Amino acid sequence: MSSFILRRLWQMIPTMLGVVLLVFFLFSFVGGDPAYLLAGKISNKEQIENIRTQLGINQPYYVQLWIFIKQILTGDFGVSWATNEPVSHIIATRIGPSLTVLIPIMIIEAVLAVLVALGVAYVRGSLTDRAIMVICTVAMSVSLLVYIIIVGQYVLAYQFGWFPVQGWGESFSENLFHYSLLPILLGVAVGIAPNTRLYRTFILDEINQDYVRTARAKGLSEHKVMLKHVLRNALIPIITNLMIYLPSLLIGHFLIERFFSIPGIGREVILAVERSDFPVIKAITVYVAAATMLSNLAADLLYKAVDPRVQLK
Amino acid sequence: MAVSPMYLRRAGISGITALAAIFGFASFEVLAAPDMNKVVRMAIDAQDAGFDPVLSSNLYSGTVLEAVGESLLTYDYMARPSKLVPQVAEAMPTVEDEGLTYTFKIRKGVYFAPDAVFNGKKRELVAEDFVYSYKRFLDPVWRSQWKFLFDGKIVGLNEWAAQGEKSGRVDYAARIEGLQAVDKYTLRIKLKKPDYNFMYVFAMPATVPVVREAVEKYGTDIGAHIIGTNAYMLKQYDRGRRILLEANPYYRGTPWNFSASDEPEDAAIVASMKGKTIPQVGRVEINIIEEEQSKFLAFANGQLDYVYRIGNIAESWREGKGLKPDLVARGITRLDSIDAETTFYFLNFRDPITGGYTKEKVALRRAMLMAYNMEVEAATVRRSQAIVNQMAIPRGVIGYKANFRSVNQFNPEAANKLLDKFGYKRGADGWRTQPDGGALEITLNSEPTQVSGEYDKLWSKSLEKIGIHLIVKKGTFAENQKAAHQCQLQMWGSAWAADYPDGENFLMLAYGPNSMQSNNGCYDSPIYNKLYEAALKLPDSPKRNKLYELMVRQMDYDGVWKFGVSRIRSSLLHPGVLGYKKHPVLLAEWKYMDVDLAKRNAIAVKKDKP
Numbered sequence: 001m002s003s004f005i006l007r008r009l010w011q012m013i014p015t016m017l018g019v020v021l022l023v024f025f026l027f028s029f030v031g032g033d034p035a036y037l038l039a040g041k042i043s044n045k046e047q048i049e050n051i052r053t054q055l056g057i058n059q060p061y062y063v064q065l066w067i068f069i070k071q072i073l074t075g076d077f078g079v080s081w082a083t084n085e086p087v088s089h090i091i092a093t094r095i096g097p098s099l100t101v102l103i104p105i106m107i108i109e110a111v112l113a114v115l116v117a118l119g120v121a122y123v124r125g126s127l128t129d130r131a132i133m134v135i136c137t138v139a140m141s142v143s144l145l146v147y148i149i150i151v152g153q154y155v156l157a158y159q160f161g162w163f164p165v166q167g168w169g170e171s172f173s174e175n176l177f178h179y180s181l182l183p184i185l186l187g188v189a190v191g192i193a194p195n196t197r198l199y200r201t202f203i204l205d206e207i208n209q210d211y212v213r214t215a216r217a218k219g220l221s222e223h224k225v226m227l228k229h230v231l232r233n234a235l236i237p238i239i240t241n242l243m244i245y246l247p248s249l250l251i252g253h254f255l256i257e258r259f260f261s262i263p264g265i266g267r268e269v270i271l272a273v274e275r276s277d278f279p280v281i282k283a284i285t286v287y288v289a290a291a292t293m294l295s296n297l298a299a300d301l302l303y304k305a306v307d308p309r310v311q312l313k
Numbered sequence: 314m315a316v317s318p319m320y321l322r323r324a325g326i327s328g329i330t331a332l333a334a335i336f337g338f339a340s341f342e343v344l345a346a347p348d349m350n351k352v353v354r355m356a357i358d359a360q361d362a363g364f365d366p367v368l369s370s371n372l373y374s375g376t377v378l379e380a381v382g383e384s385l386l387t388y389d390y391m392a393r394p395s396k397l398v399p400q401v402a403e404a405m406p407t408v409e410d411e412g413l414t415y416t417f418k419i420r421k422g423v424y425f426a427p428d429a430v431f432n433g434k435k436r437e438l439v440a441e442d443f444v445y446s447y448k449r450f451l452d453p454v455w456r457s458q459w460k461f462l463f464d465g466k467i468v469g470l471n472e473w474a475a476q477g478e479k480s481g482r483v484d485y486a487a488r489i490e491g492l493q494a495v496d497k498y499t500l501r502i503k504l505k506k507p508d509y510n511f512m513y514v515f516a517m518p519a520t521v522p523v524v525r526e527a528v529e530k531y532g533t534d535i536g537a538h539i540i541g542t543n544a545y546m547l548k549q550y551d552r553g554r555r556i557l558l559e560a561n562p563y564y565r566g567t568p569w570n571f572s573a574s575d576e577p578e579d580a581a582i583v584a585s586m587k588g589k590t591i592p593q594v595g596r597v598e599i600n601i602i603e604e605e606q607s608k609f610l611a612f613a614n615g616q617l618d619y620v621y622r623i624g625n626i627a628e629s630w631r632e633g634k635g636l637k638p639d640l641v642a643r644g645i646t647r648l649d650s651i652d653a654e655t656t657f658y659f660l661n662f663r664d665p666i667t668g669g670y671t672k673e674k675v676a677l678r679r680a681m682l683m684a685y686n687m688e689v690e691a692a693t694v695r696r697s698q699a700i701v702n703q704m705a706i707p708r709g710v711i712g713y714k715a716n717f718r719s720v721n722q723f724n725p726e727a728a729n730k731l732l733d734k735f736g737y738k739r740g741a742d743g744w745r746t747q748p749d750g751g752a753l754e755i756t757l758n759s760e761p762t763q764v765s766g767e768y769d770k771l772w773s774k775s776l777e778k779i780g781i782h783l784i785v786k787k788g789t790f791a792e793n794q795k796a797a798h799q800c801q802l803q804m805w806g807s808a809w810a811a812d813y814p815d816g817e818n819f820l821m822l823a824y825g826p827n828s829m830q831s832n833n834g835c836y837d838s839p840i841y842n843k844l845y846e847a848a849l850k851l852p853d854s855p856k857r858n859k860l861y862e863l864m865v866r867q868m869d870y871d872g873v874w875k876f877g878v879s880r881i882r883s884s885l886l887h888p889g890v891l892g893y894k895k896h897p898v899l900l901a902e903w904k905y906m907d908v909d910l911a912k913r914n915a916i917a918v919k920k921d922k923p
Contacts, residue, residue, distance in 0.1 A: 036795040040370045040458025042831040043798075051456045083362045083369075084533040085552060094553060150606060158610045165610040166602060168554055261602045263554035271360065276791045 001304075004312040005297065012293045019289040020072065024065055027278055033057075034081050034276035055081060057278075068282060077283040082275040087283045090268055097168060098252035098264035101180045105187040106249065110242055113192050117199035118226055121207060124200075132196070139193035145186075149259045152186045166261040183256045198241060202234040209233070235306045243299035247291035251284060347544075347560040349595035351908040353890075354617050356602040360553055363536025366519045367449045367457035372810075372900070373599075374536075375518040380558055380597065380901035381426075382521025382541030385417050385443070385500075386512065388898055390905045391571035391579060394709060395653075395814040395898050397516055401438060401542060406515075412507035412852075417500040417515075419443075424563035426546035428538070430527045435563065438542050440494035442522040445485060447492055448473070449523070452483045459519040461830075466511070467491040468503040485525075509852045513813030518900065544592040544904035558597040558903070567591045569892070569905065578648060578894065586892040586907060593892075593907035612885060613640075615916050618908065619886045619893060624698035625764075630885060643916075644888035649881050650895035651700060654810035655707040655819065656877030658685075658772075659834035664803045666747065667755065670838070670871070673748050676735040678872030680728035681755070682721040685775040691878050694767045699878035704865045705819050707879045709897040711853055712816025712861035719876055720869045728779045737780075745780035754782045756803045758796065761787045768806060800828060800835040807833065808877070814898050815853070816861045820845060823864075823873055834873060841867045889913035 035051040036043070052058040056067060071077050077087035120129045157163045163182035169175050206212065207230055215225050252266025265284070272280035303310045362371040364378050387400040399405055403418040423438040425431070450457045451464070451474035465471055468491030477483025491503035504511060514520060524540050531538045537550050544564045549557035569589045573579035600617070602608040605626045612620035623630065630637055636647050660678050662668040667678060691699040703719045706712045736748030745753050757772055759765040769785045776783045788796075796802050812818050821827055824845045825837030844864045851857035868874060886893055889912030892905050 033791065033795045036798050037791050038456060038458070040461075042461040042827075043458075044830050047456075047460060048798075050453050054453070054456055079533060083552075084365070084536055085363070086534075090552075153606065153610065158614060165614050165616065166607040167600075167611070167616065259604050259607055261554075261600065261604075261607060263551070263601070267360075267553065267603070274790065276789075 001301075001312060005301075008297050008300070012290075015293060016072075016286075016289060019285070020068060021065075023282060023285045024061075024068055027281065028061065028064070034278065037275055038081060055278075071282065072286055077279045080272075080277050080280050082271075082277045087279050090280060091265065091283060091287070094252070094263060094265040094268050095250065096172075097175065097262050098257065098266060099249060100172065100175050101183050101187065101256060101262060101264070102249045102253060104176070104180070104184045105191060105253075106242070106245060108184065108188050109191045109195060110238075112188065113195035113199050114231070114238065116192070116196045117203055118231060120196070121200050121203040121230075122222070122226060124204060124207075133200075136193040136197045139190055140197075145190045145255055148186055148190055149255060152182065152189075153259060156185075157182055166259070168260075168262055179260070179262070183260045183262065187253065187256055195241070199234070199238055202237045203230055206230045206233045232306065236303055236310075239299055239302050239306065243295045243302075246295040246298075247288050250288050250291055347590075347592045347595040348910075349560070351594045351910060352596045352598055353594050353619075353903050353906060353908060354598040354600070355619055355621070356600045356608045356611065356617055358601075358603050358605070358608065358622055360601055361556070364539035364547070365455075365536035366446065366521050366523060366539075367455045367459060368536060370458040370519070376900040377547070377556060377558070377599070378518040378521055378539065378541075379543075379899065380545045380903055381539055381543050381547055381561075382518065382523075383423070383438075383543045384516055384518065384520045385419075386516040388516060388896060389571060390896060390899065390902070391574055391583070391894065393574040393576060393897075394711065395896070397512060400516075402515075406512070410503075412509065413504050415502045415504070415511070416495075417443075417502075419498045419500060420565075421498055423542050423565060425524055425540050425542050426561040426563060428524075428527065428540045430524065430530050430538075430540070436524065436526075438522065439497050440500040441497075442524065443500050444489075444492055444494050445525045446522040447520070448483070448485060448489070449528075453478055454483075459517075462514050462517070462519065466504055466508060468505055507850065509849070510813060510815050510817050513815065516898075517812060545597060548596075554601060556599040558599070560592055560595045564592070571905075582892055582894055586905070589907060592904040594903055597903045609885075612887075615887070618890050618913070619884055621884045621895075622882060623885070624696060624880065624883065627696045627698055627883070631883070636885070640885070644912075646886050646888075648884045648886065648894065650884070650897070651708060651879050651881055652810060653707055653709045653814055653897040654808060654879055655702050655705065656806065656808040656879075657705070658804060658806045658875040658877065659836075660872065660874075661800060661803050661834055662837065662873075663800045663835045666753065667803055668835075673735040673737075675870070675872055676731045677737065679721050680731045680737075680779055681776060681781065682872055682875045683724045683728040683731070684779045684781075685772060685875055686723040687875065687877060688723065690768065690771055694764065694771065695878060695880070698881045698883065700881060701878050702876045704862075704876060705823070705868060705874060706816040706861060706865065707811070707819070710811055710814045710816055710819065712820075712858050714858075714862055717862065717865065720866075721872065721875070725775075725778045732779060739780050743780060744782050754784055756784045756786050758786050758788060758793050758802045758805045760790050760793065797833040798829060800833065802833070805833065806877075811898060816858070817848065820848075820861060820864050823868055836868070836871065836873045838867060838871055841871075887913065887916050889916065 034055065035048045035057070038051050039047050049058070056064060079086050080090060116132065120132050123129050153165060157165045164179055167179050169179060212225060212230060215229050250265065251269050252264040254266035254270050256262065257264040257266040268280065269284055300312065304312055357373045359373060361373040361377060362369040364374055364381065366378055366382065383401045385400060385402040386397050389396040389398050397405070401420050401423050403420050406415045406417045408415055419438065419440055425436045425438060447463060449455050450460050450462060451470055453474065463470060469489040470492055473487055473489050474483060493501050495501050521541055523535065527538060527540050528535050539547055542564070544561055545558035546561040548559035549555070569586045569591050571583065573583045602611060605623045608620055609623050609626055609629055611617050630640060632638070635641065636645060660667045660681070668674065687701045691697065691701050704714065704717045732745060737745040737753060739745050747753050755776065757769060759769050773783045773785065793802065793805060797805050809819060809822060822831055823834070823836045823841060824832060825842045828835040828837060841864055844860050844867065848857050848860040848864070851860070882895060884893065884895060889909040891907040891909060893902060896902065
């Protein structure tokens with residue numbers, strides 16, 4: 001296993017290089033020119049040139065690329081071009097609030113989606129199954145998230161007073177158990193839909209397998225068949241899906257953060273793109289790319305743990 | 314015997330009062346310290362960009378800077394139209410040499426708020442602080458967004474910066490002829506040529522002095538450690554979430570002594586505040602709440618004391634010109650103010666289709682402007698939270714003329730006739746062609762936001778009625794800004810907020826030599842340029858303001874801008890919030906406010922306390 005892990009880690013280097021090149025050239029050619037934004041309302045050509053010189057964006061591309069690579073190697077992405085705040089500080093202070101909301105959403109959503117999917121797969125073709133699938137399809141619309149947030153915030157927080165309307169406190173417990181409850185509830189309410197559909201499909205694939213028929217023929221209870229045999233075999237694609245989702249935690253959830261005034265990384269990402277704040281974009285992209293590769297590796301290791309037949313080569 | 318008004322805080326106050334009484338110091342002013350239990354909680358709708366005065370032109374950075382720092386001059390809080398008054402200057406400057414030399418006497422005994430950089434000692438504000446701070450605008454290291462305020466204006470300043478650029482580092486110790494601390498409390502500025510609007514620069518938040526020791530200690534992070542002499546100091550800066558200001562213990566305190574203007578709410582404001590000491594409020598809590606619904610609900614819930622910029626959800630709180638009955642029943646009041654700003658759409662004068670000064674080009678531009686109904690934009694997209702401007706200078710700004718009417722009023726019939734007359738023929742498909750037979754398609758640049766989409770649709774429908782095909786090209790604001798700066802956009806909507814309340818601040822946007830700087834349409838009319846240059850040589854006077862009017866009329870005739878709107882900003886206030894009034898130019902009103910704690914505590918905090 002250790003040689004497998006080492007090999008995979010080694011393979012990450014060219015992948016990361018590809019990501020670096022892609023991000024660099026995408027931003028350099030279509031990312032906008034931050035000099036015009038940084039120059040303010042009134043500026044002249046010399047001022048723009050001076051800003052470009054200071055930011056280093058008028059240097060040859062190979063020099064800029066080398067600086068980028070050095071930043072990755074040292075982990076020091078400098079300061080935000082827009083605010084002069086160190087990028088490491090931006091990420092360190094904004095990632096916590098995002099994770100406070102998104103990790104519970106991911107866990108609750110995964111557990112609930114698996115349970116609901118198991119349930120509807122068991123009663124497949126019934127009215128309940130079809131009704132839940134229709135609801136899930138509607139809920140998959142992105143715009144619905146906006147409506148759910150708006151209505152949820154107005155009704156549950158303002159009208160009923162069950163939750164705070166918005167805000168963020170000083171302590172972790174206050175944030176998790178007070179300010180994050182409604183965002184988590186709404187995030188789960190919307191996010192559960194696509195996963196339920198997906199997991200139902202995975203489970204249905206397994207239910208129709210011969211080994212399930214054999215298990216039933218052997219007289220195993222439905223409970224055992226579903227939880228011990230079907231679910232275990234459906235876990236591999238479910239783990240894949242969860243691991244794909246994992247790196248996205250690093251880019252936060254823009255809408256939820258915006259509506260509930262959560263000082264998370266999602267708002268920073270959008271701001272950085274709007275401001276062409278390359279140091280922030282570079283850092284977050286590199287972290288997300290690294291996290292994606294690591295979570296893929298973790299997924300492979302989990303496959304082995306879940307299914308002993310899987311060979312790590 | 315008069316003693317300068319200083320803060321006599323807490324325990325010391327009563328003893329000194331008694332002494333003053335015993336020794337008969339009749340004019341001794343005992344100024345009460347701000348009550349630290351009084352907190353103003355409000356929200357801003359976007360993140361600031363730090364508080365380095367030279368670095369950021371962000372609205373909210375400026376707001377906090379204004380509360381923390383003190384420029385030489387400021388505006389009278391209540392006077393309308395806006396009136397300049399001294400702040401840390403003892404008096405208005407003496408202006409000599411036919412407007413070329415400004416001399417400011419700085420108040421003695423003005424101290425910066427405490428900070429670790431001072432090692433526990435009190436640090437007095439001196440003239441040299443202004444010299445240092447103003448030099449930073451030209452120091453290339455700081456890439457100042459406000460460089461234009463001083464660029465090319467002060468004798469020797471640009472040469473000083475050029476010298477520094479050559480050697481790789483500017484020398485702050487070097488003497489500059491036009492920017493000198495004559496003595497500890499005297500600042501002298503010499504201009505290269507008269508500039509009658511230069512006085513306004515000294516009232517801008519960007520020109521608050523910074524402490525050299527702090528800049529040297531904090532470096533590029535000075536924006537998170539700003540130290541000023543004003544009523545508040547930066548207590549906690551939680552970027553992206555909250556900014557906490559606390560009363561500056563070294564602030565000298567001044568009496569609230571403003572007079573009511575003729576605006577209806579003024580009498581009550583003056584009655585509630587007159588004679589009190591500035592500031593009354595001990596702490597200011599600035600929350601970042603980007604969504605208007607979240608902001609309004611937080612206010613309605615009692616989490617905020619007042620709320621501002623909620624026009625996009627006006628239907629949630631507005632009823633006619635007032636408020637919904639449930640809000641009125643809770644004692645909430647509404648105050649409207651109109652920003653000293655204007656929106657506008659410009660057309661590119663260097664573009665092969667929209668540009669040029671020949672009659673048919675002028676006709677095309679004017680027909681396009683006449684096809685668009687700004688009243689509809691104000692009523693629909695802007696939800697009646699805007700007033701339509703007839704000229705480039707908005708109300709509240711010197712040079713505004715209430716009875717001025719644009720010649721390009723909404724009139725699609727006249728627009729069609731104009732196009733017919735100048736050879737823009739309609740084809741079989743209904744779309745017009747250029748007089749030379751070439752295709753007539755106009756590209757409007759816009760941003761990928763929902764509200765921009767609504768403006769795009771209005772323009773598209775409007776131009777369709779006169780047979781002009783509109784193509785909407787979406788791009789980020791940064792992309793559009795860059796292209797506009799290079800005169801590459803055929804048409805783009807923009808807005809300009811007054812840096813200072815003089816029409817020149819708006820009219821410079823159409824001055825030819827400002828092309829590729831601030832004149833994004835690259836309009837370059839010899840007549841207009843001449844009028845502009847003549848106006849610059851005159852002080853505020855009917856003669857100069859007549860020139861402003863002629864310039865706007867020339868813009869009108871040439872079809873330079875579709876004059877837009879000024880936004881109505883409604884503020885909603887809970888009972889107990891006193892002294893609040895939006896100033897057209899000032900950004901931070903907290904030091905002029907008070908909180909009636911009894912009324913404030915009686916507010917039903919509906920569900921949640923922050």
